[in-house]
Amino acid sequence: MCRPSAPMIAPSILSADFANLAAETRAVEGSDWLHVDVMDAHFVPNLTLGLPVVESLLKATDIPMDCHLMIEDPRRWAPPYAEAGAYNVTFHAEATDDPRAVARDIRAAGAKAGLAIKPGTDLTPYLEILRDVDTLLVMSVEPGFGGQRFIPEVLSKVRTVRNLVDAGELSVLVEIDGGINADTIEEAAEAGVDCFVAGSAVYSADDPGRAVAALRAQAAAFWPTAVEAE
Ligand SMILES: O=C(CO)[C@H](O)[C@H](O)COP(=O)(O)O
Numbered sequence: 001m002c003r004p005s006a007p008m009i010a011p012s013i014l015s016a017d018f019a020n021l022a023a024e025t026r027a028v029e030g031s032d033w034l035h036v037d038v039m040d041a042h043f044v045p046n047l048t049l050g051l052p053v054v055e056s057l058l059k060a061t062d063i064p065m066d067c068h069l070m071i072e073d074p075r076r077w078a079p080p081y082a083e084a085g086a087y088n089v090t091f092h093a094e095a096t097d098d099p100r101a102v103a104r105d106i107r108a109a110g111a112k113a114g115l116a117i118k119p120g121t122d123l124t125p126y127l128e129i130l131r132d133v134d135t136l137l138v139m140s141v142e143p144g145f146g147g148q149r150f151i152p153e154v155l156s157k158v159r160t161v162r163n164l165v166d167a168g169e170l171s172v173l174v175e176i177d178g179g180i181n182a183d184t185i186e187e188a189a190e191a192g193v194d195c196f197v198a199g200s201a202v203y204s205a206d207d208p209g210r211a212v213a214a215l216r217a218q219a220a221a222f223w224p225t226a227v228e229a230e
């Protein structure tokens with residue numbers, strides 16, 4: 001996967017009005033991905049939504065869907081999100097003993113496969129597995145809730161992967177999730193993030209669509225000038 005030609009912004013509907021999800025999705029049209037947080041109250045202490053809501057949302061929007069599965073047993077539960085039509089399906093490294101198999105099943109079901117790591121999870125044991133996924137999602141808050149403070153220490157993991165990708169040793173999209181807003185997006189962009197998830201920063205704005213555009217413009221100031229278009 002080549003680096004995208006411009007920063008990607010993925011609004012997280014975790015901070016949207018769950019009674020009006022179709023309208024909330026329309027409010028961020030023009031976003032690169034729509035980030036959907038699936039939480040099962042086991043892998044994380046919170047409960048959000050599951051496959052039936054994702055299936056309905058897929059009918060309501062053309063924005064490529066980025067499902068972030070914060071769930072136990074992704075080997076069993078992840079492929080149906082791909083079959084339903086999600087563009088990218090990300091599962092947690094901490095939730096499985098066999099991340100390669102989960103990624104293979106997601107790809108076989110027709111989606112890009114993403115591996116997510118919590119802020120305290122060491123990247124080193126997963127570097128080889130990054131050859132078998134399309135996306136690395138670096139969590140910059142503890143998974144489970146929106147509106148938390150950004151943890152800047154995770155950017156060392158972003159820099160490590162950015163360097164490997166830029167050196168041609170890996171091909172993976174680098175995504176960051178948690179606490180991204182106007183105050184934090186620039187340091188994340190400078191570290192080498194490709195795709196920025198933003199929930200509260202987008203949906204607490206009077207105009208979520210403008211908030212997406214403003215975040216993209218902020219990150220673009222840190223974009224390399226000569227990246228190959230995807
Ligand atoms: O995965 C998540 C939480 O587990 C969310 O995607 C994330 O927290 C986005 O919300 P915010 O931008 O408000 O931090």
Ligand SMILES: [Fe+2]
Pocket residue numbers: 012035036037068177197
């Ligand atoms: Fe998320």
